[in-house]
Amino acid sequence: MDIGGRRGSATVTISGTIPDVSGVPVRVTLYRGKPVHIDGQDLKIDTDDAPASSHTDFRNAGMFCLIGGALLVGANVLIGSIGRRRATPR
Numbered sequence: 001m002d003i004g005g006r007r008g009s010a011t012v013t014i015s016g017t018i019p020d021v022s023g024v025p026v027r028v029t030l031y032r033g034k035p036v037h038i039d040g041q042d043l044k045i046d047t048d049d050a051p052a053s054s055h056t057d058f059r060n061a062g063m064f065c066l067i068g069g070a071l072l073v074g075a076n077v078l079i080g081s082i083g084r085r086r087a088t089p090r
Contacts, residue, residue, distance in 0.1 A: 024040050024041045024043075025040070026038055026039060026040035026043060027039045027040070031050070034047070035047055036050035037050060
C-alpha cells in the first residue's frame with residue numbers, strides 16, 4: 001500500500017472455508033485493492049495493474065521519440081545536403 005508516498009506492506013489473513021490445498025506461501029502486495037506484486041520462494045510476478053509497468057511503457061515511448069527524432073533530423077540534414085550539392089552550378 002502507499003502511505004505518504006512510501007510503499008508499505010501488511011500481513012493479510014484470508015478467512016472462510018478454504019479447500020484442502022498445498023503449496024508454498026507467497027506475499028501478495030495490493031495497490032488500490034488489486035494485487036500488483038506476488039513474491040514467493042522461486043516466484044516474482046509484477047501484474048499489469050502495477051504502477052511500475054506503466055512507468056516502463058512511458059520510458060520506452062520516450063526513448064523511442066528521442067532516438068527516432070535524432071534519426072529523422074540526421075536523415076533530413078543528409079537529404080538536404082545532397083539536394084544543395086545538386087542545385088549548385090559547377
